[in-house]
Structure formats: structure tokens, C-alpha cells
Amino acid sequence: MTAATRADAGPDDLATVQRSPARRAGAAAGSSMTRHACGSCCTKLSRLVVRLGTSTVLDGIDLHLHCGELTALIGPNGAGKTTLLRALLGELPFSGEVRFLDAATGRRRRPRFGYVPQSLEFDQGAPLTVADLFAAALARFPVWLGHTAALRARATAALARVQADHLFDRRVGDLSGGELQRVLLALALEPLPDLLLLDEPVAGVDAGGRENFYGLICALRRDFDLSILLVAHDLDLVARHADRFVLLNRTVIAVDTPAAVLAHPECVRLFGRLTPDPALRHPHAVLPHAGSHA
Amino acid sequence: MLAPWYQLCALLPAPWSQFLFLQHALLAILLLCPLLGLLGTLAVGNRMAFFADAVAHASLTGLAIGVLLGATSPLPVMLVFAALFATVLTVLRRQSSASTDTHIGICAAAAVALGLTLLSRGRGLAQFTSYLAGDLLSIAPAELLALAGAGCVCLLVWWFAFNRFLLASFNPALARSRGDNIAALEFSFSILLAMLVTLALPWVGLLVINALLIIPAAAARNLSRTMRGYHGIAVGGGLCCGLAGLALSYYADTATGATVALLAALWYFITVPFSRRPR
Numbered sequence: 001m002t003a004a005t006r007a008d009a010g011p012d013d014l015a016t017v018q019r020s021p022a023r024r025a026g027a028a029a030g031s032s033m034t035r036h037a038c039g040s041c042c043t044k045l046s047r048l049v050v051r052l053g054t055s056t057v058l059d060g061i062d063l064h065l066h067c068g069e070l071t072a073l074i075g076p077n078g079a080g081k082t083t084l085l086r087a088l089l090g091e092l093p094f095s096g097e098v099r100f101l102d103a104a105t106g107r108r109r110r111p112r113f114g115y116v117p118q119s120l121e122f123d124q125g126a127p128l129t130v131a132d133l134f135a136a137a138l139a140r141f142p143v144w145l146g147h148t149a150a151l152r153a154r155a156t157a158a159l160a161r162v163q164a165d166h167l168f169d170r171r172v173g174d175l176s177g178g179e180l181q182r183v184l185l186a187l188a189l190e191p192l193p194d195l196l197l198l199d200e201p202v203a204g205v206d207a208g209g210r211e212n213f214y215g216l217i218c219a220l221r222r223d224f225d226l227s228i229l230l231v232a233h234d235l236d237l238v239a240r241h242a243d244r245f246v247l248l249n250r251t252v253i254a255v256d257t258p259a260a261v262l263a264h265p266e267c268v269r270l271f272g273r274l275t276p277d278p279a280l281r282h283p284h285a286v287l288p289h290a291g292s293h294a
Numbered sequence: 295m296l297a298p299w300y301q302l303c304a305l306l307p308a309p310w311s312q313f314l315f316l317q318h319a320l321l322a323i324l325l326l327c328p329l330l331g332l333l334g335t336l337a338v339g340n341r342m343a344f345f346a347d348a349v350a351h352a353s354l355t356g357l358a359i360g361v362l363l364g365a366t367s368p369l370p371v372m373l374v375f376a377a378l379f380a381t382v383l384t385v386l387r388r389q390s391s392a393s394t395d396t397h398i399g400i401c402a403a404a405a406v407a408l409g410l411t412l413l414s415r416g417r418g419l420a421q422f423t424s425y426l427a428g429d430l431l432s433i434a435p436a437e438l439l440a441l442a443g444a445g446c447v448c449l450l451v452w453w454f455a456f457n458r459f460l461l462a463s464f465n466p467a468l469a470r471s472r473g474d475n476i477a478a479l480e481f482s483f484s485i486l487l488a489m490l491v492t493l494a495l496p497w498v499g500l501l502v503i504n505a506l507l508i509i510p511a512a513a514a515r516n517l518s519r520t521m522r523g524y525h526g527i528a529v530g531g532g533l534c535c536g537l538a539g540l541a542l543s544y545y546a547d548t549a550t551g552a553t554v555a556l557l558a559a560l561w562y563f564i565t566v567p568f569s570r571r572p573r
Contacts (some may be wrong), residue, residue: 089471115471122464125570126339127515127524135521136460137472142453143460144335171519172464173570176302184468197471 015108040103041067043111043227048096050080050087057083059251065195067103067227070218072238072258075248076270081231082118082245084248085197088229089113100194114193116184118200118231124173130183131155131168137187158190159183162216165220178202178209182216198230210234215243235262236274296321296435310544315431319550320431323536327506327554329448330560331532333487334511335525336456339463342487344395345383347504348402349488352379353495354425354551355405357411361421369440372492379405380488384481405459416427428499430540430550437497444493451486459483498551505555506532513562535561 004132027255048061058080065071073081087094100111134155135143153170165181167175175183181201188196196218202210218241221228232238238258239245244263247253254264261267262274296318303317337346356375360368379401386397413422438446462469462479470476491503498506510532511524518524539554546553 004556033428086467089467091467091470110509111472115468117465118465123339125515126464127518127520128460128464132521133464136457137462139457142456143521144332146522166495188471199384293388 035249041194041225041227042101042103044097044099045088046097046099046102048084048087048094048098050083050092050093050094057250058087061248061252063246063252063255065227065229067194068221069243070221070226070228070230071242071244071246072230072232072242072245072263073210073248074232074235074238074267074271075253081248082199085115085199085229085231088195089115090199092293102194110192111194114188114196116181116188116196116198116201122172126173128172129168130159130170130172130175133172133183134158134187134190154190158186161189161220162186178205178213180207181209181213185213185217185220189224189226192224192226194227195225196228198228198231200231200232210237214238217241235271239274264284295439298550307369308541316544317433318433318438318541319430319540320537321438322430322441322497323540323554324533325438325445325537326498327510327532328529329445329490330494330503330506331510331514331528331530332452332525333448333490334507334509334532335514335528336459336463336483337487337507338511338515339460340483341506342484343504344398345380345387345484346491346507347406347486348383348398349376350377350491350495350500350503351402352377352405352409353492354422354500355379355409355412356492357421357425358409362412369493369496371490371497376488376492377485380484381429384484388477425496425551426497426500428497428502428551430497433497441493444490448486448490451482455479455482498554499549502551502555505558506536509558509562510535511556513558513565516562516565531561532558 019179022256043065045065048058049056050058061084063071073084075081086092088098098111098278099108101108121135131147131152132143135141135147135151138154139148139151141148147155156165159168162182162185164179164186167179167183170179172180172183185198185201196217202213205213214237217228217230220226230238232241232242239262240258242258244255245258246255247261247264247267249266249270253266254261254265262271299321300314300317303311303320305311319562322382326437337343353376357368360371363371365371381397382399386401387394405537410419410422429475458469458474458479461472462474462476466476469479491507494506507563512528513531514524518527531535535558536554537555542548542557543550543553
């Protein structure tokens with residue numbers, strides 16, 4: 001996000017936001033620290049290479065992901081989009097460096113990731129409520145004995161961020177695709193990550209639900225100064241919300257504004273020329289507010 | 295050490311409460327059924343019914359090796375072998391997804407075959423048959439204490455690690471993104487399960503041990519919608535089946551393990567109409 005758009009975004013952006021302590025740090029809910037919106041925290045991927053067996057799946061990936069930016073990862077099937085996310089999460093071995101530069105402390109460290117998986121496969125019949133899921137992820141008190149008041153408060157607050165607090169007592173298997181994605185998003189945001197990774201988060205969600213979901217993450221990006229990396233297929237929809245597109249095909253082909261990447265010769269070759277969308281030229285002009293997307 | 299328990303049993307109005315072996319069996323049921331029900335919840339969630347069965351079969355190889363080594367009690371050898379076997383199966387489970395059941399089937403068959411070969415060479419097949427049906431009524435105080443110890447270990451693990459196990463079971467990638475070590479969790483649960491199954495084996499019997507592990511949890515799944523309800527119904531259901539099975543086997547003069555398993559199966563079929571249909 002440029003300095004100009006940041007200045008236009010209004011005083012809300014510069015307000016401090018509550019930031020919950022890391023799960024490892026202690027109890028279900030404890031003291032909070034605050035984070036200022038700055039735009040200068042950054043996750044840096046340098047010379048990242050992923051090899052599977054003898055083939056090199058990703059080669060020489062250099063990317064800077066700034067806070068407050070929604071970066072969409074696009075590319076053909078087999079380009080290595082999901083592979084890149086899996087490498088970042090530590091599921092695949094890679095060479096190269098992934099570091100998070102914390103502007104507040106000036107220190108470099110391993111980034112803390114939030115993750116919303118692709119088409120989540122899980123046991124639909126499991127006796128597991130949304131509250132149970134949050135307790136499993138956030139609390140020390142064993143889920144099989146119930147939930148502490150602190151956990152209930154923390155989980156409800158996390159769900160409220162994505163307007164999903166009414167889902168607290170629902171069984172996970174009974175949620176619709178869109179509801180499940182919002183619950184998983186709320187979980188990925190608690191504690192607030194340095195980098196939020198979304199792998200085709202709206203696959204299997206209807207058109208209205210997709211629009212809502214993207215509107216929601218845009219609002220969250222602004223409110224919490226989040227850095228988001230999103231794997232996406234619905235290019236025209238994402239183009240209206242993303243700050244940057246990264247065209248990936250085994251390596252980074254292009255990094256630029258959505259309009260510029262969509263006009264890139266390689267992108268045109270892969271996806272054809274997309275119909276120009278009037279909103280594309282001013283993506284932030286149509287940025288919706290969280291409240292309007294309940 | 296069991297004196298308070300004997301005094302407590304003497305207060306029971308039932309005519310059989312005066313027999314020492316039944317007092318021991320009652321305590322064994324009170325220890326084993328809730329424990330197996332508790333661990334069964336995650337075994338069912340992780341689709342490990344077949345895994346537990348295979349481990350129980352493999353324990354017999356441990357028995358054969360123990361007999362060959364001339365150990366006075368084969369149990370330590372059986373426990374070590376079960377833990378090893380569980381480790382190998384977990385490696386297989388992690389490596390491939392499509393043909394895991396084939397791999398487990400082959401490993402179980404190989405282990406049973408090895409056990410039978412070793413035992414038949416040493417003319418020890420009679421020992422083998424006593425493990426098939428199990429003999430709950432022959433449990434001794436020292437073995438009860440071992441079960442109680444195992445129960446404490448399981449409860450501690452369940453208290454401190456269940457949340458991690460649950461998240462990894464729900465979605466491994468999600469759990470990993472939150473800093474959990476999936477491999478460590480999978481191996482530790484497999485080994486814990488294998489050792490509990492092996493410890494219970496001589497009393498419950500190879501042929502029905504899986505029923506006591508899987509059925510209470512499977513029935514509880516049909517009736518519950520939260521994790522707390524799931525555990526409560528699994529433990530309670532397992533305990534009720536165990537107590538009813540012990541009483542029934544006393545009056546009908548049948549094998550206790552099998553009677554308990556039969557009641558558990560009946561309990562499961564009663565709960566089936568209440569199960570949720572998948573969306």
C-alpha cells in the first residue's frame with residue numbers, strides 16, 4: 001500500500017489494535033499488547049527453492065510481503081502456488097530464507113503464520129463444536145472437560161472480528177462452506193499472525209459468499225494492518241480487492257498491481273485478456289467496510 | 295493395598311461380592327472400560343479401529359518372543375513389541391494414504407504368523423489360546439496396580455495433550471501452522487494406544503478388545519454434538535456395558551470379555567437411529 005492511500009484511509013487505520021498474546025506464551029486470555037499500523041513490517045522470502053525428489057518445483061522465489069497489503073498469488077495449475085504456501089508453513093523442505101522484519105523492535109525472526117486451508121477435508125459427523133475447535137487451538141484446559149470462561153470470551157471476540165460470533169455453539173460439521181471459512185479465518189487471526197496465508201479460501205462458496213469473504217479480509221487487512229498472501233483462481237473478483245498480484249509459474253514471473261499483472265504478456269497467454277473492470281483502476285475506492293458485510 | 299476396596303465390596307448387596315476374584319474383576323472393569331472408552335474417542339476420530347486390532351494381534355508376537363526368551367512374565371516384552379509395531383504402522387500410515395489398510399493388514403498378518411511360528415516351535419500354543427478370549431476373572435492385585443498406573447499415565451496425557459491431538463486430528467495442516475509437531479503427536483498417540491491395548495489384552499482377550507475400545511466411542515458419536523458430551527457418553531457407556539457384562543457373565547457362566555463386547559455392540563445398535571446423516 002502506498003503512503004498516499006494509507007493517508008487517505010482515515011484515522012481508524014492509525015489507531016492501535018488489540019493483539020492477543022501468542023498461544024505458547026500462556027493462558028487462554030491474558031494481557032494484551034498493541035500493534036500500530038505502520039506499513040513497514042515485512043515478510044521477506046529470499047532465494048527460496050523447493051525440490052521434490054529430483055525436480056525443482058519452485059526456483060529462486062524472492063518476494064517482499066508488507067503489512068497492510070493483500071497479495072494474490074496467481075498462476076496456472078501446477079505453477080507451485082500451494083507448494084509455496086506449504087513450504088512457508090514448514091510442510092515441505094526448502095532452501096533459502098524466510099524472515100519477518102518487525103518494525104517495532106527492528107528484529108528479524110521467523111514469521112508467525114495464520115492459515116486457512118483449501119477445501120478443508122474433515123470428519124463431518126465429528127462431535128465437535130466451533131467452541132471446541134477454538135478451545136483445542138487456544139486453551140490449555142482439556143476440551144473434553146469443557147471450556148473455561150476465559151476461552152469463551154477470547155473465542156467469542158475472535159469470532160466477532162469476522163461477524164461469526166453467533167456460530168460459537170454450532171457443530172462444525174453443520175456449518176455451510178462460507179460459515180466454515182469464516183470460522184477458520186477467525187481461528188487463523190487468533191493470535192494475530194505476521195502473515196495470513198489463504199489457500200483458495202472460497203472454493204466451493206457461492207458468488208455472494210465469495211464477494212462477502214473478500215470484502216471481509218480487505219476490512220481485516222486494514223483494521224489489523226495484516227499482511228495477507230492469498231492463492232486465488234477467480235482473478236476478476238480478487239483483482240478488485242488485492243493490492244498486488246504475483247504471477248507464479250515455477251518462479252516469480254511478475255509482481256505488480258492487479259491491472260498491470262493482468263496485462264502482462266505471460267498472464268494474457270495463460271489466462272487470456274480479462275474484460276477491464278472499471279473498479280480495477282481505483283481498487284481502494286470500492287473497498288467495503290467490515291460492518292456492511294455481516 | 296487393596297484392603298479398602300475389599301471392605302467396599304463387602305458392603306455391596308450382591309451375593310457374588312464376597313468372592314475375591316470377582317472383587318478383582320470388578321475393579322479391573324472399573325479401570326479398563328473408562329480408559330478404553332476415553333482413548334477410543336480419538337481412535338474413532340482418527341479412523342484407527344483397524345490399527346488397534348492389528349496392534350492387539352501383534353502383541354502375540356511379543357508374547358512368543360517373551361516365552362522364547364524365558365521371561366517369567368511376558369508382559370514387558372509384549373509392551374515393547376507393541377510400541378515398536380505401532381511405530382512401524384505409524385510410519386506406514388504417514389507415508390501413504392491410499393493403501394494404508396493393506397499395509398496394516400499385511401503387517402498384522404506377518405506379526406501373527408511370526409508369533410504362531412515361534413510359539414508352535416516351543417510347544418507354547420496353549421498360552422496363545424488363553425489370550426484369544428482373555429480371562430478377566432484371573433486378574434491379580436499386582437496386575438490391577440499396573441492397570442491403575444497405566445490409567446494415571448493415560449489421564450495425564452489426556453489432560454495435557456488432548457487439545458493438541460484433537461487439532462491434529464481435525465486438520466494436520468492447520469495444527470502445523472499453529473506450531474504443533476504432527477509427527478510427534480501421531481507417534482505418541484499410537485504408542486500410548488498400543489501399550490494400553492497390550493496391557494488390557496490378557497484380561498479382555500484379543501478377539502474382543504477392539505469392541506471395548508471402538509464401540510463405546512462409536513455409540514457416543516451417534517448421541518453427542520460436543521467433545522465433552524462425546525467423552526462423557528463414551529466413558530459412561532463403556533463403564534455401564536462393562537459392569538452389566540460382568541454381572542451377566544457371572545449369572546450366565548460365560549466369558550466376561552465377550553459378554554461385555556456383546557452388550558457394547560447392542561448399545562451401539564440402539565444408538566444408530568439417533569446418528570446424524572452426513573450433509
